[in-house]
Structure formats: structure tokens, C-alpha cells
Amino acid sequence: MAKINTSLEGKVAIVTGASSGIGRASTLAYAAHGANLVIMSRGKERLQAVAKEAEAFGAEVLPVPGDIGEEADLQNIYDQTIDRFGGVDILLNNAAIGEGMMMKNLTYESFERVLRINTFSGIRLAQLCRKSLKERGNGVIVNIASDDCLYPSVGVGAYSMSKICQVHFTKQLAVEWGKDGIRVVCISPSLTRTAMTVDSVKGIEAELKKGDYRLNPMARVCEPEEVAAMVLFVSGPAASFINGYNYVVDGGMAAQAPI
Numbered sequence: 001m002a003k004i005n006t007s008l009e010g011k012v013a014i015v016t017g018a019s020s021g022i023g024r025a026s027t028l029a030y031a032a033h034g035a036n037l038v039i040m041s042r043g044k045e046r047l048q049a050v051a052k053e054a055e056a057f058g059a060e061v062l063p064v065p066g067d068i069g070e071e072a073d074l075q076n077i078y079d080q081t082i083d084r085f086g087g088v089d090i091l092l093n094n095a096a097i098g099e100g101m102m103m104k105n106l107t108y109e110s111f112e113r114v115l116r117i118n119t120f121s122g123i124r125l126a127q128l129c130r131k132s133l134k135e136r137g138n139g140v141i142v143n144i145a146s147d148d149c150l151y152p153s154v155g156v157g158a159y160s161m162s163k164i165c166q167v168h169f170t171k172q173l174a175v176e177w178g179k180d181g182i183r184v185v186c187i188s189p190s191l192t193r194t195a196m197t198v199d200s201v202k203g204i205e206a207e208l209k210k211g212d213y214r215l216n217p218m219a220r221v222c223e224p225e226e227v228a229a230m231v232l233f234v235s236g237p238a239a240s241f242i243n244g245y246n247y248v249v250d251g252g253m254a255a256q257a258p259i
């Protein structure tokens, strides 16, 4: 078989939540494989720092600070992408918030906020990008969900429900937009070492050291670059017939027998 093609030469990718963790690692993977980038997060300085890192790979990078919970900011990142690059080939819906809250305390306002930021922002960006993804051909939307969509953790109900919505939003778009040459793929990582999870990683690593491998069969947590590798693969030409699927990157967590 010929060499697998992961080149993104000539492609333009929008990445939300690019200033940290999985978004940063994916941005750098895209840049290293030839894509130009439009990157977004609320904090300007960290975003600019990641833009510099990506530029070191030769990518053209446009940092657009903004909040994915705000319609005007979503419209702005799309408009700036079209102004600067003339179109978009890849949309990586990565940014999310991880609000802790027990179901007995969940209010409509909290639920609406988490769904708007974690789920609807991705739907809205996909709507904005649809025409351009179709016109350029081989468009790809990648949604970052979470293994919480499969096995929810106590106290993160709104988050895990927003993540299973992302999985189904992926499938819904895949069946509606596949005919337009647009693929939609979801990736669900397990606990990954990022800014979002500093305390959880500390706790889990302490338990893994004691030998509780049920917390992960590979006896460690995931690294952002390991998620980015899957992001890169599904975004590229080698994944040309992969559509509507949720890839779990969890070191074998979901493979275990229930306790």
C-alpha cells in the first residue's frame, strides 16, 4: 500500500479553544502538516503565543480572540476567515467548559449555558462554514466530545449531556451533509493532561501509582498530542470515507468489564 497521506497542504482550518491543551496540540499538528489556521479562544495573550508556535512550522495563522458562547464572535471568526483566506476546509470544534454540578442542583440557566457553549456553538459554526466547506470540496468538521458521553462521572451532568449531544450532532450532520462532500467526525478522549484537568490528573495518577489500573488499563492518563494525532488523521485525505463516527481515545477504558 502507498504511504498514507496526512498532508493538509493548502487547507485552511478553524480551531476553537486553540490556546491550551488539546486545541493547542491540534493547532500545532495541523500547522506541522501544512494547514493555515484561524484560531480562537477568549484570552488574547495565550492565543498569540500559540499562533507564534504554529507560525514556526511555516503556517499562516490568524488569531481571533472571542467567546464561542456569543453569536457575534462566531460570526466574526467566520467573516475574518473568509476575508483573510477566502474559505475554510476544516472546522475543529474543540473549546468547551467543564462546569461541576450535581443533577439535583441543575438549573435551566446552567444547563442552557453549558449546551450553548459546548454544543450549540459547534452547530452554529458548522452552519456558518457549510457553504464554504461544500464549495471547496472535501470539507471536514471535527467535534471534540468526551468519554463522559459514554460513562458519565458524578457531578458533571450538564457537561456529559452536552457531550453526548455533540456525538449525535456529529451523526446528524454526517447524514445530512455527506452528499455535499462534508465529513463530520467526533473524538471522545478520556482524562487528558491539560489546564482543565490539573487536579483530576493529580488524583488519578496517585491512584494509578497504587496499582488501581481500572482507572486506566494503560496505567496512565492521555496526553494532548495523542488526541491531536487522531484529530489530524480524521481531518486529512487518508480519512476520506470516515464520516459520522465517534472515535474514543481512552487507552482501553471503555473496553473494560463493568465493576
Ligand SMILES: NC(=O)c1ccc[n+]([C@@H]2O[C@H](COP(=O)([O-])OP(=O)(O)OC[C@H]3O[C@@H](n4cnc5c(N)ncnc54)[C@H](OP(=O)(O)O)[C@@H]3O)[C@@H](O)[C@H]2O)c1
Residues within 6 Å of the ligand: 016, 017, 018, 019, 020, 021, 022, 023, 040, 041, 042, 043, 044, 046, 066, 067, 068, 069, 094, 095, 096, 097, 098, 117, 144, 145, 146, 147, 188, 189, 190, 191, 192, 193, 194, 195, 196, 197
Ligand atoms: N482534558 C480532558 O481530560 C478532556 C477529556 C475529554 C474531553 N475533553 C474536551 O477537550 C476539549 C479541550 O479541552 P482541554 O482539556 O484541552 O481544555 P483546556 O486546556 O482548558 O483548554 C480549553 C480551551 O478552550 C478555550 N475556551 C474555553 N471557553 C471558551 C469560550 N467560551 N470561548 C472560546 N474559547 C474558550 C480556552 O481558552 P480561554 O479560557 O482563553 O477562552 C482554551 O483555549 C474540550 O471540549 C473538553 O471538553 C477534555
